[in-house]
Amino acid sequence: MRILQLIDTLNAGGAERVAVNFANALVDEVDASFLCATRREGVLKKSLKPEVGYLFLERSSTLDISAIKRLSAFVKHRNISHIHAHATSFFIGTILKIxxxxxxxIWHDHYGESEYxxxxxxxxxxxxxxxxxxIFCVNSKLKVWAETNLKTIRVSYLPNFAELDHQYAITQLKGFVNKRIVCLANLRPQKDHITLLKAFKEVNSRFPKWxxxxxxxxxxxxxxxxxxxLIEIENLSNSVFMYGSCSDISAILKQCDIAVLSSKSEGLPLALVExxxxxxxxxxxxxGDCNLVISNENEGKLIAPQNSLALKNAIEVFINNPEKAKLAGEQLNLKVKLHFSKQATIKSIVKVYQSM
Structure with a gap:
């Protein structure tokens, strides 16, 4: 089998990281693994293994005939047997199928607004x-939606997996050591940073070093x-820091002490696995399926969306109880390794590829 992962960009989003993870993991599992970024490159390009065949298409429009011809030639010359199209790349994937x-x-549905x-x-x-x-779906709601609304017979749920390589720190976080809270999420409305900032404003008034x-x-x-x-209005400029898109996620997380995801809609966020x-x-x-990752109090705190008071209280529980916080991190680590491992996920997708 010769598998091509198809993704629109290589920005540091969830779908993009999954596509890169799959391309890298399949190097040792199939005859050849490839990845094509159709519209834009990004920070994740440097995460690709050298063994992954790579194409940047520079597609400028939906029906960019020149780009479609280049991709078609790439697929033909490299004897691609399977195209695994992620998120919005399904359209150009369909053209290739025709x-x-x-x-x-294969289409991989990463839709992040499964509440809507x-x-x-x-x-x-x-x-x-x-x-x-x-069709692969990143949570159970998307699976039911696909089975109800689309024309594909074979649909399955496939949980995300993540890998945190031992990376050199490029990004040096500001603030005091051992007093950092991280939110790993692109700046999109469904990630609801506004509720997080309101909660942190209250936390910061009691714990100004955090x-x-x-x-x-x-x-x-x-x-x-x-x-x-909002950061400026609430005088949080010395306590809230924005870094943009970063490639050294594992090194960043090592510098942090509490992790938060304040979304009002999700699929199964890769950030939680990380x-x-x-x-x-x-x-x-x-x-979404956040409750599959954090399913009980021992593994972390699961709160209602758009509730700044509940979020503030949960953060303060971890600040005030460092031993409880440490235990929650360890329990979540065990859960992720058991149910969201690379080995289990790759075994599942290879089985699907083979069944075709």
Whole structure:
């Protein structure tokens, strides 16, 4: 089998990290592993193993004929047998399937707003889904949605896995050592940094040496401006720090003491798995499949979304009880290694590839 991971960008988002993780992990499992970034490169490019065949397509529009021809030639010359299209790359994956009917096309649904599936656009996706040989979904709600709304017969739930390599620290976090809270999330409205900032404002008034570190891509849009504005209004500039998109995630997490994800909608966030691998005491909102990662009090704190008081209280429990915090990080680490390991996930996807 010769497998191509198809992804629109290599920015440090969840779907992008999954695509890179799969391409790297499959090097030792299949005849050849490839990855194509169709629109933009990004910080994750340097995470690709040298053995992964790589193509940057520079696609400038949905129907960029020149780009489609280049990708079609790449697929033909390298005898690609399976295309694993992630997120919005399903459309160009469908075009390739039409051009090369013998290729097996898998779509991986990473949709992050699974709490709002009734508003999800589906006309184009529904048409393309008749060409999918299989759909992987990152949580159970997406699986039910795909089975109900799309034309693909074979649909399965596939939990995310993460790897934290031993990276050299490029990003040196500000603030006091042993008093850092991290939120690993791109600056998108569904990640709800606003509730997190409101909660941290109250935490900071009682524990002024503690700091909050926001790591994730800044899209320089109205939402990003609202975050910066709130930081300034609440006089948090000396306690809340923004780093943008970073490639040295494992090194960043090693510098932190508490991890938070304050989303109002999720799939199964890769950040939670990464927090667990880093043994960080973790607080997350009960959305998407977060409750599969943190399923009891021993593994972390699961709170209602958009509730700054509950988030503030959960953070303060860990600050006031360092031994309890340490134990929660260790228990989450065990859970992640048992249920969200690379070995189990890769075994599952290879089995699906082979079944085609």
């Amino acid at each position: 051009l090369h009917p013998k290729i097996k096309l 599936l009734k508003q999800r656009p589906k006309a184009v996706l529904k048409f393309c889904s008749r060409y999918f040989n299989h 700091s909050l570190h926001l790591v994730g891509q800044d899209f320089q849009d109205d939402y990003s401006k609202s975050i910066r504005s 927090y667990g691998l880093a043994k960080l005491p973790t607080i997350a909102t009960n959305v």
